[in-house]
Amino acid sequence: MKENPWPRLRPANNKDCEKIANFVYSVLKEYNLKPDPVCTDADIRDIEHSYFERGGTFYVLEEKDGSIVGAYGLYPIDSQTCELRKMYLHSAYRGKGLGKFLLDSALSEARQLGFKRIILETASVLKEAISLYKSYGFVEYELEHLSSRCDQAYLLELK
Numbered sequence: 001m002k003e004n005p006w007p008r009l010r011p012a013n014n015k016d017c018e019k020i021a022n023f024v025y026s027v028l029k030e031y032n033l034k035p036d037p038v039c040t041d042a043d044i045r046d047i048e049h050s051y052f053e054r055g056g057t058f059y060v061l062e063e064k065d066g067s068i069v070g071a072y073g074l075y076p077i078d079s080q081t082c083e084l085r086k087m088y089l090h091s092a093y094r095g096k097g098l099g100k101f102l103l104d105s106a107l108s109e110a111r112q113l114g115f116k117r118i119i120l121e122t123a124s125v126l127k128e129a130i131s132l133y134k135s136y137g138f139v140e141y142e143l144e145h146l147s148s149r150c151d152q153a154y155l156l157e158l159k
Contacts, residue, residue: 007069007093009105012058014048016068020060023068027088031125033149040147043075044086051075056082057109061102069093072106074113082110084120087129099132107136110158117157121150
């Protein structure tokens with residue numbers, strides 16, 4: 001019998017909130033971006049309420065030791081649109097195809113949940129992520145209001 005590959009992707013729950021926050025904040029710090037636990041990052045204090053109870057989802061990429069090395073959330077905006085949030089990958093895991101793996105999973109989940117489009121906000125310093133989004137067909141678009149650490153928004157119509 002074949003062993004499960006590590007890291008593994010699984011749905012998050014509220015027991016993961018502290019580890020998710022520590023992971024997200026460490027990646028933000030790496031890019032000199034400021035955590036915002038009161039506003040932009042308030043959603044990760046209660047994953048189950050912020051995502052699952054609203055009709056979205058949140059996944060973590062976890063190592064054997066339980067450490068979180070990647071994540072993404074799909075936050076419903078309305079019945080047709082979700083926002084890709086908190087898609088981050090630990091620096092030691094970048095360049096191995098895991099960003100594509102996370103984005104493929106996110107797009108598949110969004111379709112399964114019935115969404116027709118995905119939006120996201122990002123910061124220009126996240127060059128690799130922006131390049132990945134563009135390679136998947138995300139296009140820049142104007143948002144009325146961006147979160148405090150973001151300076152760009154992208155949209156993808158799901159087929």
